Amino acid sequence: MERLRAQDPNDWRVATYDAKKAKRTRTGKNRKCSYCDEKGHNRATCSYLKEHMSTTQGKNAIFRAAIYKRFQALGIGVGTIISSDRNMQRVDPDDYESERYRVPQVITQICWDNINFWNKTYTYFDKNAPYLTKPLTKIDVKYSSDADETSAAQYEDGSHWRYDDRYTFFAEVESPVTADAPPAKWFDSVGRAIKALYKKRTKWEGAL
Numbered sequence: 001m002e003r004l005r006a007q008d009p010n011d012w013r014v015a016t017y018d019a020k021k022a023k024r025t026r027t028g029k030n031r032k033c034s035y036c037d038e039k040g041h042n043r044a045t046c047s048y049l050k051e052h053m054s055t056t057q058g059k060n061a062i063f064r065a066a067i068y069k070r071f072q073a074l075g076i077g078v079g080t081i082i083s084s085d086r087n088m089q090r091v092d093p094d095d096y097e098s099e100r101y102r103v104p105q106v107i108t109q110i111c112w113d114n115i116n117f118w119n120k121t122y123t124y125f126d127k128n129a130p131y132l133t134k135p136l137t138k139i140d141v142k143y144s145s146d147a148d149e150t151s152a153a154q155y156e157d158g159s160h161w162r163y164d165d166r167y168t169f170f171a172e173v174e175s176p177v178t179a180d181a182p183p184a185k186w187f188d189s190v191g192r193a194i195k196a197l198y199k200k201r202t203k204w205e206g207a208l
């Protein structure tokens with residue numbers, strides 16, 4: 001383009017190029033930030049968004065420190081055996097009048113990114129679960145005969161256990177372990193979880 005301009009500054013292609021460029025700059029200046037609605041910047045450079053995210057981060061850091069203390073006190077980590085009324089089986093599967101017992105569950109994964117103060121819908125069985133578990137008895141019970149690759153993978157990682165119900169059950173620790181150390185920077189609460197939280201928020205909602 002610059003070579004063309006040097007040859008003939010009045011070339012129509014040069015004029016079109018300049019007009020388009022000027023329009024881009026104009027609309028860029030007029031574009032509103034989708035977080036605060038002010039002009040002249042975008043979400044990436046929005047000072048309100050930055051400030052609100054940092055407020056949320058500070059609160060979450062306090063929350064995570066408290067939760068981790070509970071993990072340590074209760075002995076929650078990979079390998080902890082827990083039980084709850086969510087997973088019950090008959091003592092005699094063929095006798096529907098026989099007593100029911102809690103099927104012990106072993107924690108197979110701590111979902112560190114889900115442990116946030118704004119996560120109000122912990123059910124232990126949905127995508128917000130703080131950890132995944134697998135049952136220690138009756139391990140075949142949820143394996144459907146028409147399993148496809150997806151459900152096979154869910155069976156592998158234990159996530160299929162979340163599918164049935166969305167009730168909250170109180171889990172009790174049957175056999176504690178030494179709590180695992182969280183990933184690096186988890187206590188600072190920086191990164192993915194907050195970015196995802198603010199992705200669709202706007203300034204009028206304020207800092208969470």
Ligand SMILES: [Zn+2]
Nearest residue numbers: 033035036046
């Ligand atoms: Zn803004």
